[in-house]
Amino acid sequence: MELGRFEDAIASFDRVLALRPGDPVALNNQGNAFLALGREIEARKRFEAALEAVADDKLTGDAMSGAAQARSPDPRHVFALNNLGNILLAEGDIAGARTRFEAALAADPSYAEAWWNLSRLHGFAPDDPLLSQLEAQVAAEAHSEHDLMLLEFALAKAMHDVGGTERAFALWQSANARRKAELGYDIAQDRKLFAQLRERFAAPHPPIPETETDKAAPVPIFLLGLPRSGTTLIEQIVTQHSQVAPGDEIATLDREMSALDWCDPEALSREAGRVRSAYYETLTRLADGKPFVTDKMPLNFRWIGAIRALFPRASIVHVHRDPRATLWSIYRNFFSSTGNGYAHDLDDLVAYHGLYRDLMAHWAVQPGAIVDCDYEALTEAPEARSRALIDALGLRWEDACLRPQDNARAVATTSDTQVRKPIYKGSSQAWEKYAPYLEAAFAKLD
Structure with missing residues (x-):
């Protein structure tokens, strides 16, 4: 996947799935490989199958106890929800995409990529509960540089929506500086x-x-x-x-x-x-x-x-x-x-x-x-x-x-x-x- 050899990655995930049928991590990653190749229909099938596999885990208790599930979101669940949202957005189903991004954030409010994706679809208002939630995430100290960059891009868009041009620009500057440093670009x-x-x-x-x-x-x-x-x-x-x-x-x-x-x-x-x-x-x-x-x-x-x-x-x-x-x-x-x-x-x-x-x-x-x-x-x-x-x-x-x-x-x-x-x-x-x-x-x- 990292080398861009997506066909080889798909074949490798096929071997994983032969050994571990229905593994949601492998399904989700294989969906990403299909998506990188522009094969949206096949990607969507993998993401949906990953969500079904996670649901089965929760029903059988294979993943963790019911009490632990209530406290800890399953990362396989939020990743697949976010990826399925991206597929629906690519297909023009904006309402469906928004629902998946919101569901991912309901499961894990700190999920930066879902915040960025949702921010592109959502028109923020000054008294918007989502705006205060996003502000809280940007202020939190537990995020990686990459996640903080995504959150700043999302909050910049929100500030733009509510007319806060000075803060929006400052956030875009910060987010872009983090991304440039991450890529090591010259x-x-x-x-x-x-x-x-x-x-x-x-x-x-x-x-x-x-x-x-x-x-x-x-x-x-x-x-x-x-x-x-x-x-x-x-x-x-x-x-x-x-x-x-x-x-x-x-x-x-x-x-x-x-x-x-x-x-x-x-x-x-x-x-x-x-x-x-x-x-x-x-x-x-x-x-x-x-x-x-x-x-x-x-x-x-x-x-x-x-x-x-x-x-x-x-x-x-x-x-x-x-x-x-x-x-x-x-x-x-x-x-x-x-x-x-x-x-x-x-x-x-x-x-x-x-x-x-x-x-x-x-x-x-x-x-x-x-x-x-x-x-x-x-x-x-x-x-x-x-x-x-x-x-x-x-x-x-x-x-x-x-x-x-x-x-x-x-x-x-x-x-x-x-x-x-x-x-x-x-x-x-x-x-x-x-x-x-x-x-x-x-x-x-x-």
Whole structure:
């Protein structure tokens, strides 16, 4: 699991379950592995089975005595409740997700991850009992640094809801500082990577011929840019088309590209067959028989040079919006993955935006079309811009693409609470409420 080898993890948990049928810890962990692969239906089955197993334990008294159960929440129970809540949220069942997060907190009021998850769904009011409970948890001394970070993210959102902008910003600062320290991030590591990519692709890499098997695989549609730039909305629009399956954020390519030595001029050619085979295998599983599959891993923008060489049939859509809106939205959200270390310091965010901007300019002058998608322009003229996007992808127009809020696909990213709404204007102005706290950092945007 820690190495990102989720298929191997699933197989290992299968062996555990063969030895210990119905073990709720193994079921819960296997569900996490399925969830990491975007296999929500299988993940949900494991989480539900874990909850049933815990309930059986309680009925038979296998786990602990009845009196002890009343005093001590079963951690297997709260973990599975929280994970099932995440699945329901991804599926658009906000009420069901809220019920599971509330149940997890009723069992264990100190469960930080459930507080963060619930805070995203709950509109806090000044006299809200949940607000005082959350305040008490932040003030408690027993939490780990990681849990305190999650609680501060949750309380920052609550303070935002009740109009306490000064305290909300202070909490976001503290939470982000804890996360940056936890990840051990230094912007120098990304400066080095981006310099290597610009040097490695100073000239376009020659296309690496596909095999006949490759050519039979679905065609990827890469939706990329910075996180919180609108890639999830664009995927909702595009995957309303009958020929396009949703892939969400596919980890396969990013994991393989991140592992390559970009100082080695032969690395991409040497590993091309293996990388492409693994990626097409993932696409084929996600395609459900459709000829196109989206991949909205935003930071794939780093790999555009390699994508052009490996996947000559692919479409690449660059989604962007006002950088102040993008960076502010990144800063006030917790990312469970470890690949967004730049997100937790305003100066790092501004510096990373500069790296991103310069690399996109580098890719733009190389042969191979990149479809430009302006988020603000889309919200101003949804039909015209959606039609232009579908046309640029070489697809025939379908009216369903104008109703992204009706898309029933699961969404397992930080945009999961927003994508069930019709296209709307105004979200890019949310940062203005915090302008006094942001102006020093944002003045460095150029």
